[in-house]
Amino acid sequence: MENKFKNIDGGICAAKGFKASGTYCGIKKPNVDNYNPNIKHKNDICLYVSDVLCNAAAVYTQNKVKGAPIIVTKANLEKSDNKAIAVIANSKNANTCNADGEEKADKMCQLVADELNIPKEQVIVASTGVIGQILPIEPIEKAVPILVKELDYGKNLEAATAIMTTDTVKKEYAVEFEINGITCHLGGMAKGSGMIHPNMATTLNFITTDCAISGELLQRALSDIVKITYNCLSIDGDTSTNDMVCLMANGLADNEEITCEGDEYEIFKSALYEVMANLTRMLAKDGEGASKLLECKCIGASNQDTAITVAKSVICSSLFKAAMFGEDANWGRVLCAIGYADAEFDINKVDVDLRSSKGTVAVYRNGSGIEFSEKEASKVLSSDEIYIDINLNDGDADATAWGCDLTYDYVKINGDYRT
Amino acid sequence: MENKFKNIDGGICAAKGFKASGTYCGIKKPNVDNYNPNIKHKNDICLYVSDVLCNAAAVYTQNKVKGAPIIVTKANLEKSDNKAIAVIANSKNANTCNADGEEKADKMCQLVADELNIPKEQVIVASTGVIGQILPIEPIEKAVPILVKELDYGKNLEAATAIMTTDTVKKEYAVEFEINGITCHLGGMAKGSGMIHPNMATTLNFITTDCAISGELLQRALSDIVKITYNCLSIDGDTSTNDMVCLMANGLADNEEITCEGDEYEIFKSALYEVMANLTRMLAKDGEGASKLLECKCIGASNQDTAITVAKSVICSSLFKAAMFGEDANWGRVLCAIGYADAEFDINKVDVDLRSSKGTVAVYRNGSGIEFSEKEASKVLSSDEIYIDINLNDGDADATAWGCDLTYDYVKINGDYRT
Numbered sequence: 001m002e003n004k005f006k007n008i009d010g011g012i013c014a015a016k017g018f019k020a021s022g023t024y025c026g027i028k029k030p031n032v033d034n035y036n037p038n039i040k041h042k043n044d045i046c047l048y049v050s051d052v053l054c055n056a057a058a059v060y061t062q063n064k065v066k067g068a069p070i071i072v073t074k075a076n077l078e079k080s081d082n083k084a085i086a087v088i089a090n091s092k093n094a095n096t097c098n099a100d101g102e103e104k105a106d107k108m109c110q111l112v113a114d115e116l117n118i119p120k121e122q123v124i125v126a127s128t129g130v131i132g133q134i135l136p137i138e139p140i141e142k143a144v145p146i147l148v149k150e151l152d153y154g155k156n157l158e159a160a161t162a163i164m165t166t167d168t169v170k171k172e173y174a175v176e177f178e179i180n181g182i183t184c185h186l187g188g189m190a191k192g193s194g195m196i197h198p199n200m201a202t203t204l205n206f207i208t209t210d211c212a213i214s215g216e217l218l219q220r221a222l223s224d225i226v227k228i229t230y231n232c233l234s235i236d237g238d239t240s241t242n243d244m245v246c247l248m249a250n251g252l253a254d255n256e257e258i259t260c261e262g263d264e265y266e267i268f269k270s271a272l273y274e275v276m277a278n279l280t281r282m283l284a285k286d287g288e289g290a291s292k293l294l295e296c297k298c299i300g301a302s303n304q305d306t307a308i309t310v311a312k313s314v315i316c317s318s319l320f321k322a323a324m325f326g327e328d329a330n331w332g333r334v335l336c337a338i339g340y341a342d343a344e345f346d347i348n349k350v351d352v353d354l355r356s357s358k359g360t361v362a363v364y365r366n367g368s369g370i371e372f373s374e375k376e377a378s379k380v381l382s383s384d385e386i387y388i389d390i391n392l393n394d395g396d397a398d399a400t401a402w403g404c405d406l407t408y409d410y411v412k413i414n415g416d417y418r419t
Numbered sequence: 420m421e422n423k424f425k426n427i428d429g430g431i432c433a434a435k436g437f438k439a440s441g442t443y444c445g446i447k448k449p450n451v452d453n454y455n456p457n458i459k460h461k462n463d464i465c466l467y468v469s470d471v472l473c474n475a476a477a478v479y480t481q482n483k484v485k486g487a488p489i490i491v492t493k494a495n496l497e498k499s500d501n502k503a504i505a506v507i508a509n510s511k512n513a514n515t516c517n518a519d520g521e522e523k524a525d526k527m528c529q530l531v532a533d534e535l536n537i538p539k540e541q542v543i544v545a546s547t548g549v550i551g552q553i554l555p556i557e558p559i560e561k562a563v564p565i566l567v568k569e570l571d572y573g574k575n576l577e578a579a580t581a582i583m584t585t586d587t588v589k590k591e592y593a594v595e596f597e598i599n600g601i602t603c604h605l606g607g608m609a610k611g612s613g614m615i616h617p618n619m620a621t622t623l624n625f626i627t628t629d630c631a632i633s634g635e636l637l638q639r640a641l642s643d644i645v646k647i648t649y650n651c652l653s654i655d656g657d658t659s660t661n662d663m664v665c666l667m668a669n670g671l672a673d674n675e676e677i678t679c680e681g682d683e684y685e686i687f688k689s690a691l692y693e694v695m696a697n698l699t700r701m702l703a704k705d706g707e708g709a710s711k712l713l714e715c716k717c718i719g720a721s722n723q724d725t726a727i728t729v730a731k732s733v734i735c736s737s738l739f740k741a742a743m744f745g746e747d748a749n750w751g752r753v754l755c756a757i758g759y760a761d762a763e764f765d766i767n768k769v770d771v772d773l774r775s776s777k778g779t780v781a782v783y784r785n786g787s788g789i790e791f792s793e794k795e796a797s798k799v800l801s802s803d804e805i806y807i808d809i810n811l812n813d814g815d816a817d818a819t820a821w822g823c824d825l826t827y828d829y830v831k832i833n834g835d836y837r838t
Contacts, residue, residue, distance in 0.1 A: 340482045
């Protein structure tokens with residue numbers, strides 16, 4: 001992925017005026033008396049807060065089964081006219097499919113609101129973890145005052161690790177960009193999508209910026225960029241009940257607020273793409289049991305939807321994913337997946353290359369496979385980041401989709417690890 | 420699955436007037452001089468022929484990449500006004516993505532036509548096997564006269580084994596039924612969907628009947644039944660380039676031809692469902708690396724499309740498939756898959772049970788999980804045939820989908836075995 005912007009540290013605290021904190025409160029333990037804040041466990045709850053009220057935008061899971069935090073957050077943002085100050089998120093328990101789920105999610109917002117002395121509807125709540133287990137509220141009641149006390153402009157990492165479930169690495173990315181000579185920052189954190197426990201409700205994305213931008217454009221930008229980043233990610237085709245992307249803009253960069261589409265809006269969108277695409281890529285690379293990142297770029301499409309459909313079709317093919325695990329250059333599986341993509345194009349004009357840092361192998365031209373060296377192909381596919389380049393030769397639109405290979409570990413993680 | 424009709428032997432030869440034969444011709448061998456019809460190998464080519472001209476109906480893969488035999492068969496049936504006498508099919512080579520593919524497929528029809536002295540367009544051709552390898556025509560030229568010579572009313576098994584690639588069992592099913600007091604027969608054979616070699620173009624279904632039925636109703640019945648049987652089968656979500664279902668009716672049962680919808684047509688459709696549903700079930704059970712058959716029945720739907728969408732969504736979920744391999748009763752994954760099914764229903768009215776010959780476990784009622792005994796659930800899921808019963812409590816429509824668990828062997832078969 002080319003870097004258009006300066007990559008900076010700081011994750012959700014890269015933007016001015018965002019403090020974060022994270023702690024271990026013991027959600028995982030059924031017996032909450034085990035909770036001892038002085039013993040340092042892996043964090044399971046975090047908070048981040050803007051110094052001033054933010055415009056907030058969000059995109060939620062399309063699953064009909066929605067986690068209670070999704071329902072409560074949506075209701076809050078409706079009441080607050082899409083303004084928010086604080087986000088509280090926990091891991092280890094998704095608070096989904098529970099009779100008292102909404103009550104508990106609402107309580108989490110109330111606890112934060114009381115402690116920060118802000119309206120409850122300006123608090124966003126998210127949970128990730130096991131579905132169908134009652135969320136213990138007592139450890140959260142004890143944790144919120146600690147989280148508020150420990151809030152700091154440099155504690156993004158405390159938050160980024162608190163949302164991890166079985167992620168093997170924390171996922172943060174941030175960039176610096178300029179709007180009319182004013183330096184702005186945009187950064188985020190994500191979690192997903194390892195699921196050792198059954199029913200993990202998987203992916204969360206939290207993004208902050210100090211760029212001043214209207215609430216309407218913030219939501220438009222987020223919806224547009226989600227479509228070509230997070231929605232082009234597939235680990236196994238399942239859509240979680242708790243998936244959420246949340247973007248907050250506090251305007252503390254002091255640029256003139258972006259209120260209409262134009263050059264400034266495009267720069268903002270590019271910065272958002274940069275951060276979300278990199279987070280998406282990290283999620284793919286850390287996919288369940290993954291040994292290889294797969295990145296499929298479809299160019300030469302007549303329109304962007306076609307490019308997205310084709311690239312996703314390849315990334316979602318179990319057969320192709322298993323072949324990549326086996327480092328097997330069977331282009332037939334790429335072609336098969338392109339062929340059943342629900343989009344209009346001429347299959348006889350398609351070009352396909354397989355590429356990595358170790359070289360490129362052209363495998364398909366003009367409706368037929370072409371001769372290639374198996375030795376060269378094996379070398380290319382031995383890399384842990386594989387690029388599938390598709391040219392439909394039918395226009396100027398393009399799109400990228402991200403995924404990972406299908407491995408023994410995927411089956412092991414999802415089949416064997418119940419207890 | 421309840422049996423409405425008498426199950427009989429005979430596969431594609433169960434219907435009166437259908438002869439079959441199968442042989443090994445050496446398609447797999449690059450050196451055709453190895454071919455020796457006296458050495459008994461596993462068959463790789465078969466022929467079946469009706470004593471009289473048949474009405475023929477077919478359903479083809481929706482993949483944009485279509486095997487050459489699909490293109491040639493489609494063209495032949497258009498030219499012959501959907502009449503056919505003979506079907507020739509080979510395994511080991513899909514004759515797909517080859518520059519000379521259509522020429523070779525056409526040649527196969529010509530060879531049969533010449534030998535049987537019938538018009539070429541009354542011959543249906545199908546190939547299954549590796550994509551992108553040139554089909555050697557010489558072994559087929561030598562085999563066709565042998566196939567014709569060996570045609571026999573009892574050689575359905577010779578044909579059913581000839582279309583196997585890495586299938587672990589042959590797949591045949593046939594029934595007897597009555598139309599106005601006249602006994603009719605309908606039977607078939609199928610192959611799929613083990614794919615040890617890369618790029619196998621997978622599933623073929625061949626069905627014959629002696630029932631007299633108009634060509635238009637034959638196609639209508641086939642299209643309707645394919646929708647609720649074969650199209651409700653998923654091993655891994657990939658749609659092959661060579662998939663085809665072909666149904667031929669020769670009328671030799673001597674019933675009055677069925678020419679309009681009504682009781683007789685419904686009986687015929689039920690018989691067709693019985694055969695195709697059983698073949699579909701066999702395909703699912705023999706899915707790549709499968710250790711368990713999964714059968715998901717969705718009842719109480721407002722319409723059939725909703726029932727199909729919900730049942731298929733569960734069967735296609737990699738997470739659920741892996742959980743079944745691990746014999747893990749995580750209903751959260753069933754709910755998650757129901758939730759992202761693209762259909763309209765109230766998720767809070769849904770009931771879910773997991774069932775096998777060893778018992779039934781109710782896991783979900785009214786929008787929440789319910790307590791169940793893990794021990795009882797483990798016992799139920801230890802069976803090799805698992806039923807997922809979903810009631811949407813929203814109407815009278817139902818549908819069934821078939822699949823299999825996701826296992827280490829699936830990954831091994833599709834990742835490791837490139838020679």
